Amino acid sequence: MEQGENQVKNDEISAIRDEEILVAEELFNGKCFACTRKITRITPKTKKIKKSFKGFTFHHLEYYIGEPRRKFYPKGSQGTFPYKRDVLKIIKLHPNEFVLVCNIHHHTIEDILRIYQHHTDWVSNIMDVVKRTDTKEPKRRINNV
Numbered sequence: 434m435e436q437g438e439n440q441v442k443n444d445e446i447s448a449i450r451d452e453e454i455l456v457a458e459e460l461f462n463g464k465c466f467a468c469t470r471k472i473t474r475i476t477p478k479t480k481k482i483k484k485s486f487k488g489f490t491f492h493h494l495e496y497y498i499g500e501p502r503r504k505f506y507p508k509g510s511q512g513t514f515p516y517k518r519d520v521l522k523i524i525k526l527h528p529n530e531f532v533l534v535c536n537i538h539h540h541t542i543e544d545i546l547r548i549y550q551h552h553t554d555w556v557s558n559i560m561d562v563v564k565r566t567d568t569k570e571p572k573r574r575i576n577n578v
């Protein structure tokens with residue numbers, strides 16, 4: 434396989450993986466901004482401590498002209514690692530422009546963001562409904578009214 438400028442070799446891939454774990458732990462406490470999921474976690478089955486960035490992402494709070502964006506890179510793993518390599522440099526320089534989140538909550542953020550960008554007021558209406566919703570336990574009507 435030819436090594437193009439934007440392709441990364443296997444040893445570079447593991448170096449990028451180590452680097453994103455290090456950056457996540459040192460600059461973002463190694464934890465999802467929304468929930469309790471951590472980079473360093475104990476595998477329930479084996480009880481072994483596992484360090485993995487799998488299932489996490491650095492969410493951009495803002496973009497600057499000329500800086501890496503995932504959509505500028507090829508789809509799939511061919512683009513993933515060149516993008517990660519380039520964006521890690523920006524994250525280290527400007528960590529306050531990023532948030533570490535697990536993929537589940539990244540999707541939640543992106544879903545809400547899509548609404549927010551077009552209809553700012555809808556999100557607070559939706560959050561109002563979320564906060565008012567209390568359906569975990571069915572309630573008992575008093576005197577059947």
Ligand SMILES: [Zn+2]
Nearest residue numbers: 465468535538
């Ligand atoms: Zn999360």
